[in-house]
Amino acid sequence: MSSTLPDPHLDQLFVQARTHNAWTSKPVTDDTIHALYDLLKWAPTAANSNPGRFVFVRSAEAKARLLKSVAPGNVDKVKAAPCCVIVAYDTEFHDLLPQLFPARDMRSGFVGKPELITETAKRNSALQGAYLILAARALGLDAGPMSGFDHVALDAEFFPDGRWKSNFLCNIGYGDAEKLFPRNPRLAFEDACRVL
Template identity: 65%
Template sequence: MDKTPLTDPALAQLFTQARTYNSWSDRPVDDATVRQLYALVSAGPTTANSHPGRFVFIRSAAARARLRPHLSAGNVEKTMAAPCCVIVAYDTRFHEFMPQLFPSRDFSATFAGKDAVIADTAMRSSTLAGAYLILAARALGLDAGPMSGFDKDTLEAEFFPDGRWKANFLCNIGYGTDDQLFPRNPRLAFEQACLDL
């Protein structure tokens, strides 16, 4: 594949002009787009190709009703208006899929019985997957509104009662409107956030 830098408009769509959206048009996110989103997310790198990220695409009225009680007050209105809210989660037994995901190497000794390693890998790589979800949504012409305002315990009891999957964060996706778009906040300068050694 011939790799060339993305154009300025593409970089703007993904990063420099992209925003966290709080209001949404009623245009739905269709089945094909949901599947395309996951296909792009699954192409991203994770620890040893472990892909512990799991995604619950909440689009129906019934699923929204189940989600609503677990949201922080400030997140209810915008989430109920979004055409899709994704619970970005992780599988605490992701390592069981390692023979499928990394068939050339036996990872059983890496994870078997090592709860701290499993938890650390699951959280790190599912967070990466959530970031890929945001960028994939933007790349497909959607907008994203990631958030962490929810009751993790009650949400997991509702959606993951067997305890295997755990919630990381939520992300509204759809076609945003400018109604509740806040001014862009500042970012740290290179010198404040980076060491170039």
């Protein structure tokens, strides 16, 4: 990769992209969901561990189950979005490392180390959730990530065997730009960065 993306592409991914809370009625199709995953799966994770798991909640029945654990301030957002993604992680992701990292034995480094498993799974599934947002924007979708929900209740409802655990939620679809809030500021380089 040797070239910088043109400004319009950077605008779509970052500069002009917004967090959406209101949505049009345009659906997110199966083909779009597959294309979304087929993009985000190529982004890096530690030891190619890929612990992220994604549940695309679209049906009225699944939405009703999800809404039971969503914070009151997020209920209307989830109801209106054509799709809400549960970004989760697999607590047994390391069992797939022989397939995902065949060059070396990475699995044995996790066996019997639940704290390392959880730390690695949470961090890297969060990365994959961020890749989900960028992939969605690259495909012309908008995104609205949220952390306001009851993790325990959601996991009991959707992941009762305990293997997958929720990390955060992300609405995806085609946002209603007329209902965007004024854009909030960001920190300046001097406030957020150090070059040593």
